[in-house]
Amino acid sequence: MSQAQEKELQKRKVRLLVLIGLVAVGLVAGTIAAMYRAGMFAKMPSTQLYGNWVELGVPSYAQDSFTISSAGIYTHGRLINTQYEFDGTILRYMHGDTEYVYQVEDEDGEQLLRIKPAHYKSSFRKQ
Structure with missing residues (x-):
């Protein structure tokens, strides 16, 4: 494998990791937002x-x-x-x-x- 191909492969790995990270952050944020809407974090008076x-x-x-x-x-x-x-x-x-x-x-x-x-x-x- 040439050096150019290795660089391209490395770039793709980084892009994939960034994409996976963004999806994970989105899922966590969506879950927390749903929990707030459901009143799970509401404090009683x-x-x-x-x-x-x-x-x-x-x-x-x-x-x-x-x-x-x-x-x-x-x-x-x-x-x-x-x-x-x-x-x-x-x-x-x-x-x-x-x-x-x-x-x-x-x-x-x-x-x-x-x-x-x-x-x-x-x-x-x-x-």
């Missing part, structure tokens, strides 16, 4: 958290619960904090010196998983 949250999978006498409202976080009918953070998927608040962190577990925003404090894995359901 903090008002959707409002309500009473009850721990799942434990006896009623040992159940933990809390209430979220526009005024703040309540446990056992007492306001424990007027400020909390919610970024659409993670809820954070302080109760005394203890930080509580919950992650939204489902798309409907009806179930939370307690991440901190991590005594044991516990889920909460909105009632």
Whole structure:
């Protein structure tokens, strides 16, 4: 094979790789756009958290619960904090010196998983 043929073959390889790269980028961009349109990256508003949250999978006498409202976080009918953070998927608040962190577990925003404090894995359901 002559040197000119080798150069031409090399050019074709580069063009093919560029074309494959562009197709791959287009597919990824199209997939991400479709996911956005389907609402897969939508963050739920903090008002959707409002309500009473009850721990799942434990006896009623040992159940933990809390209430979220526009005024703040309540446990056992007492306001424990007027400020909390919610970024659409993670809820954070302080109760005394203890930080509580919950992650939204489902798309409907009806179930939370307690991440901190991590005594044991516990889920909460909105009632």
